[in-house]
Amino acid sequence: MELVQEADYRFRIDPHGAMRVPGVVFASRALLPDAEKSLEQVANVATLPGIVGASYAMPDIHWGYGFPIGGVAATDVDEGGVVSPGGVGFDISCGVRLLAADTDRHSFRSALSAVMDGLDRAIPRGAGPGGVWHLTGPGQLERILRGGSRYAVEEGHGEERDLRRCEDGGAVADADVGEVSVRARQRGLGQVGSLGSANHFLEVQYVDEVHDERAAAAFGLALGQVCVMIHCGSRGLGHQICTDHVKAMDRAMSRYDITVPDRQLACTPVDSPEGRAYLGAMAAAANYGRANRQLLSDAARGVFRGAAGARLSLVYDVSHNLAKIETHTVAGARRTLCVHRKGATRAFPPGHPDLPDDLREAGQPVLIPGTMGTASYVLTGVPGGDAFHSTCHGAGRLLSRHQAARTVTGRDLRARLESEGIAVRPRSLRGLAEETPEAYKDVGEVVAASEGAGLCRRVARLVPLGVVKG
Numbered sequence: 001m002e003l004v005q006e007a008d009y010r011f012r013i014d015p016h017g018a019m020r021v022p023g024v025v026f027a028s029r030a031l032l033p034d035a036e037k038s039l040e041q042v043a044n045v046a047t048l049p050g051i052v053g054a055s056y057a058m059p060d061i062h063w064g065y066g067f068p069i070g071g072v073a074a075t076d077v078d079e080g081g082v083v084s085p086g087g088v089g090f091d092i093s094c095g096v097r098l099l100a101a102d103t104d105r106h107s108f109r110s111a112l113s114a115v116m117d118g119l120d121r122a123i124p125r126g127a128g129p130g131g132v133w134h135l136t137g138p139g140q141l142e143r144i145l146r147g148g149s150r151y152a153v154e155e156g157h158g159e160e161r162d163l164r165r166c167e168d169g170g171a172v173a174d175a176d177v178g179e180v181s182v183r184a185r186q187r188g189l190g191q192v193g194s195l196g197s198a199n200h201f202l203e204v205q206y207v208d209e210v211h212d213e214r215a216a217a218a219f220g221l222a223l224g225q226v227c228v229m230i231h232c233g234s235r236g237l238g239h240q241i242c243t244d245h246v247k248a249m250d251r252a253m254s255r256y257d258i259t260v261p262d263r264q265l266a267c268t269p270v271d272s273p274e275g276r277a278y279l280g281a282m283a284a285a286a287n288y289g290r291a292n293r294q295l296l297s298d299a300a301r302g303v304f305r306g307a308a309g310a311r312l313s314l315v316y317d318v319s320h321n322l323a324k325i326e327t328h329t330v331a332g333a334r335r336t337l338c339v340h341r342k343g344a345t346r347a348f349p350p351g352h353p354d355l356p357d358d359l360r361e362a363g364q365p366v367l368i369p370g371t372m373g374t375a376s377y378v379l380t381g382v383p384g385g386d387a388f389h390s391t392c393h394g395a396g397r398l399l400s401r402h403q404a405a406r407t408v409t410g411r412d413l414r415a416r417l418e419s420e421g422i423a424v425r426p427r428s429l430r431g432l433a434e435e436t437p438e439a440y441k442d443v444g445e446v447v448a449a450s451e452g453a454g455l456c457r458r459v460a461r462l463v464p465l466g467v468v469k470g
Contacts, residue, residue, distance in 0.1 A: 001039045003032070009059075009453035013039065018261065019046040024054040024387070025061070026453040034398060034441055035061045038068040044261045045073050049269070050081025052330050052337065056387040058344050059449035060396030060441060065089060066264030069343035069397075072390045077270045077325065077336045082258065084267035085249065085278055087340030088323050090242045092282055093289030094200075094233030095167075095319035096367035096393075098378065099297060099312040100219075101226040101304060105206040105465070108226045111308035112423060115204065116466045118303035120425040123202055123296060125195035125470035132193025132295040133157070141189055145177045148287030149294040149317070157298040164356045166317040167346070170294070171287050176280025180237070181244050184281075188237030188288055193295030197431055197470030198401070199394075200232040202296065203369075204423075205376060209461040215380050216460050218362035219315050227462055228304075228312060229376060230296050231369050233321065234289040241285045245278040270325075270338045279323065286322060293317055315378070316365035320345045320393035328388050339388045347381035347391040347456050366456055369394050370443035372424075372435060373417050375463050377447050379456040391455040392447065395440035404439035405430060423466035431470055 003011040003025065011032070013023030023042040027035060038061050045067055046055035052074055061070035066086025075081025101108070108115075124130040133152075135141055143151050149170030153162055163170040195202060207225045210216045221227070234241075249266040252274045253259070258267065268274040297314065304310045323340045330337070348355055348364040355364055366379035374395070381389055399407070410429025413436050417424050426432040450456050 001043065009449050013043055015046065019043055021046050021051050022054050023057065025057040026449060026455060027059045028445060028449045031059050031441065031445060031449060038063050041068040042071065044265060045071060047261055048073060048075060048082055048084065048265065048267060049258055050075035050079050052076050052335065056390070058392040059446045060343065060392045060394055062397045064342060066262055067340065067342045070392065071342050072340065072344045072387045074328065074337040074339040074388050075270065077338055080269050081338055082267035083270045083275045083278060083323055083338050084265055084340065085242045085246045086264045086266065087342050088242070088282060089321045089342050090239040091233035091321055092238035092241060093286035093319040094321045095289065095293070095317065096369055097230040097293040097297060097317040098315040098367050099228045099300065100221055100315050101228070101310045101312050103226050103308065103310045104224040105226060106224070108308060108310070112465055114307040115303055116423040116425050118307045119202060119300065119468050122299045122303050123195055123468050124193065125197065125468070126427045127197045129190035130194055131191050132299050135189055135192065138185060141185060142177050144192060144291045145180060145284035145287055146175050147171050148290035152291045152294040158294050162294065162314045165314040166290060167319060170290055172283040174280060175283035175287050176277070177284055179277045179281035180241060180284050184237050184240035184244065187240050188235065191235040192288065192292055193299070194235065194292070195232050195296065195470050196235055199435055200470055202300065202468040203229045203464050204466040205229055205462040205464050207460050208375065208463040211458040211460060215362040218359060219365050219378065219459065220313060221315065221378065221460050228300050229367070229369060229462070230293050232292055232296065234285040234292065237288050238285040241281045245281060249274050249278070282323065286319065289319065290317065316367060318345055318367055326388065337388065341390055343393045344390045345393045347379065347385055347389050349381040349383045349385055349389065366391055368392060368443065368447060371395050371437040371440045372467050373420060373422060373437045373464065374443055375461050377443070377458060378460040378462065379447070380459050382454065382457050385455050386453070387455065392450045395443035395446055397439060398441055399439040401434035404436050405433040407438060408433050408436050422464050425466070426469045435469065
């Protein structure tokens with residue numbers, strides 16, 4: 001597919017065939033070969049009814065279900081714009097939470113082993129059921145689906161400040177529990193407060209570099225400070241909601257005279273019964289994901305308090321798999337848009353009204369996890385950020401899990417990481433091998449491309465001390 005370079009770190013796919021808007025790919029030339037297969041999906045997304053601006057791809061783009069992972073697309077709600085579950089993905093509200101400890105790397109060193117052993121025991125993980133919170137029944141699950149982190153905090157699993165430092169104040173509005181199927185509820189009932197498997201993790205880190213001292217101070221970060229990063233989502237409940245609503249929209253598209261080049265892009269107008277049903281169920285899954293990370297934070301706090309005498313404070317919690325109704329200026333006019341971010345992070349700039357008072361001057365914290373043995377980054381939004389104030393979400397996968405597991409054994413990878421001073425607590429050695437750092441793009445290059453494209457700005461670089469994996 002032909003790419004036209006518009007600027008440094010910005011390439012264009014001109015509209016052709018059924019494309020309604022161009023495709024725009026943010027990347028360096030070094031990253032482009034890794035994105036080649038996914039460019040077809042960028043073009044396919046550009047055919048969605050009501051899409052405005054462009055079909056955007058972040059530097060960590062890779063192949064996904066319908067939409068590429070690392071894809072951003074906005075549709076005009078008032079002009080028949082659609083919502084597509086494939087533009088959110090199966091792990092609804094998968095995201096990242098960062099907590100900062102009131103201790104530094106040197107003071108913490110002697111407690112690392114005890115903390116990692118404690119986290120190994122306290123953090124439920126793996127593909128099956130099991131969670132921090134053993135729910136008493138469906139009624140309690142419904143309160144989680146409606147209240148997210150707010151409900152978890154009300155029940156004693158956190159503090160009020162957590163909600164101010166969480167996207168949407170800890171809960172997405174307009175959750176419609178009635179649109180969550182019985183099967184989805186069954187899958188979610190036993191998994192709240194669990195890490196899951198695959199690329200999800202809890203990592204103990206420290207701040208290795210500070211690029212913007214003023215923003216770092218506003219976020220609560222300092223050089224040498226110990227942190228905890230948690231990456232997980234809505235588990236089986238979110239997966240089932242996506243499955244259910246893709247099927248419903250696939251059946252309904254003909255009623256709205258919608259055709260798409262890939263059935264995985266099944267969609268209906270945002271204001272249709274199917275569109276409203278999906279957004280209500282998606283919001284419920286998002287609240288489950290927020291509660292999930294809140295409960296894991298509470299468990300980590302207990303371990304740090306008991307094993308290291310340290311306190312953890314929330315820096316921020318942000319999702320990278322959501323479709324949200326937002327207002328943006330397009331072609332000089334303010335328009336109500338359904339912004340799909342799939343493997344892409346919201347990056348609101350300084351002064352944005354949706355940010356809490358203590359962050360408004362610095363901008364929104366953007367949390368970018370790397371891979372085991374590599375760095376992670378804290379970024380912030382910038383004025384005039386493109387792609388509806390969105391940026392990358394991580395390193396971006398290069399190898400399938402099967403391919404990755406053929407390159408290294410879990411035992412060898414654990415030995416390598418521990419020789420580098422990184423304590424590893426895996427649930428399974430096979431799962432560890434599937435997430436070898438060689439399976440991913442260079443996160444430093446992805447972040448540099450995102451910053452070079454004007455999507456965000458670096459605040460701090462974090463490096464791992466220990467990792468807990470499913």
